[in-house]
Amino acid sequence: MEKPGHYLTAMRAAAPLVQNITNYVSMNVMANVMLAAGASPAMAHAREEAAEFAEIAQALTINIGTPDSDCGDAMAAAAQATGRLGKPWVFDPVAAGATRFRVTLADKLLPLKPTIIRGNASEIMALAGQSGAGRGADAGDPVAAAQDAARALATQYGSVVAVTGPVDFVTDGTQSYGIANGEAIMPKVTALGCALTGVVAAFAVDQPPLAATVAALAYYGTAGEIAAEVCQGPGSFQMHFLDALYNLTPEQLDSTAKITAI
Ligand SMILES: Nc1ncnc2c1ncn2[C@@H]1O[C@H](COP(=O)(O)OP(=O)(O)OP(=O)(O)O)[C@@H](O)[C@H]1O
Numbered sequence: 001m002e003k004p005g006h007y008l009t010a011m012r013a014a015a016p017l018v019q020n021i022t023n024y025v026s027m028n029v030m031a032n033v034m035l036a037a038g039a040s041p042a043m044a045h046a047r048e049e050a051a052e053f054a055e056i057a058q059a060l061t062i063n064i065g066t067p068d069s070d071c072g073d074a075m076a077a078a079a080q081a082t083g084r085l086g087k088p089w090v091f092d093p094v095a096a097g098a099t100r101f102r103v104t105l106a107d108k109l110l111p112l113k114p115t116i117i118r119g120n121a122s123e124i125m126a127l128a129g130q131s132g133a134g135r136g137a138d139a140g141d142p143v144a145a146a147q148d149a150a151r152a153l154a155t156q157y158g159s160v161v162a163v164t165g166p167v168d169f170v171t172d173g174t175q176s177y178g179i180a181n182g183e184a185i186m187p188k189v190t191a192l193g194c195a196l197t198g199v200v201a202a203f204a205v206d207q208p209p210l211a212a213t214v215a216a217l218a219y220y221g222t223a224g225e226i227a228a229e230v231c232q233g234p235g236s237f238q239m240h241f242l243d244a245l246y247n248l249t250p251e252q253l254d255s256t257a258k259i260t261a262i
């Protein structure tokens with residue numbers, strides 16, 4: 001695995017077009033975050049065009065945050081097209097397990113083998129069939145409680161699984177890493193996890209998924225640390241966070257990243 005700055009440089013050089021089928025809460029936040037990072041986001045979720053769009057995008061994200069009866073087919077068709085073309089797709093299982101509808105949706109998408117699954121601890125536990133203390137989109141469990149679930153999902157679906165929280169945990173079922181970057185104020189701004197899923201997808205274009213995910217998390221957490229130093233609360237954090245994502249250099253990232261093999 002190269003240092004994280006290497007993957008940031010590669011992502012910015014590629015400025016990849018990433019298709020996002022995401023929830024309505026996250027759309028604007030996610031697009032702004034991805035633009036600040038250096039990627040090119042496009043929200044395209046209609047059943048009539050999702051799979052066709054997947055042919056031109058370099059990566060795809062699928063997020064079940066505000067699902068409706070139409071979206072399952074669009075999600076599955078886009079994931080299938082992306083997978084068939086050998087491009088990465090990232091699954092964000094928002095509030096997985098909260099309702100039967102979300103369980104059914106996740107059961108439909110997981111067999112399509114996401115390249116990467118990125119969620120909070122409660123969501124990753126729910127995907128693996130474990131009951132946790134999640135409350136809707138918010139985590140109620142510590143990252144450590146989701147490690148076994150993450151390894152099991154990674155092995156079952158051949159995915160890299162990222163559990164985010166105070167110290168993120170990333171595994172491909174064999175190798176695992178902890179990323180200790182980030183700030184406690186980050187979950188006080190809605191959809192920063194959803195937006196991170198888009199950044200992870202951008203980093204994974206033409207790169208090994210485990211290394212790309214670890215680098216994306218270190219980058220995101222570092223930008224959070226820089227923004228938290230100067231903000232007054234969640235509102236100004238969001239503004240400073242976009243600036244930090246935009247201004248962070250690969251050299252800076254290499255010196256701030258707190259990555260450990262577990
Ligand atoms: N207590 C914390 N301390 C440091 N960093 C944190 C903390 N909680 C979350 N983060 C960071 O916040 C970012 C988003 O992760 P989080 O786990 O909050 O996503 P999420 O629950 O899916 O969010 P959402 O669903 O609201 O979009 C990650 O970079 C993560 O490392």
Ligand SMILES: Cc1ncsc1CCO
Pocket residue numbers: 023025026065066094137190191193194
């Ligand atoms: C608050 C919220 N509700 C559904 S999706 C979402 C955004 C954070 O996941």
Ligand SMILES: [Mg+2]
Pocket residue numbers: 092094119120137193194
């Ligand atoms: Mg989330």
